[in-house]
Amino acid sequence: MGTQRGLTSRRRLLLGLGAPLLLGAAGLGYAVWPEEESAEKVRTDVGPLNRRFWTALGDVSDAHWLGYNIDESDSERTVPGPDVRMRLVGTAHLKRGSANRITRDPAHHFEVKPLSAVPGPLQPYIPASAGWRQSDTYDKRALEEGLNVVPSGTFSFDGIRDLVYFDFVFYYA
Structure with missing residues (x-):
């Protein structure tokens, strides 16, 4: 016992x-x-960007970007409605010399313009001394090819770093 x-x-x-x-x-x-992915999680994969912007930019690399439905908060994960607005915003590197080639195209009048409303999670990837150049005519032409959605937004180029900043909303109706 x-x-x-x-x-x-x-x-x-x-x-x-x-x-x-x-x-x-x-x-x-x-x-x-690990927490669930949210709109604030910075993505680094380039596949979706190359598929979306290849005709306008060629292949991009070293990307930092966000992609999310601007009408849906993180707390209300639901089945998307018939009208969805997706925002793609971020930076990526272009092939050497591509930014200068694009901004020197005489068909488009590029102007120096500061970036507007850069999301907080992307701030570390935006060079403070970048000389961003934009063209409304380039944006319109670049986005009309091969898209079955209505896009609005801008491409901004920094020729010194061969860097592009993109900020678009794609409306899927």
């Missing part, structure tokens, strides 16, 4: 120590578990 009592005491001791350790491990696991 003495050995039985010793086993019971050890089990109680292990249970008494094990339960708090398990709860602590579960709490730590919850604290470090």
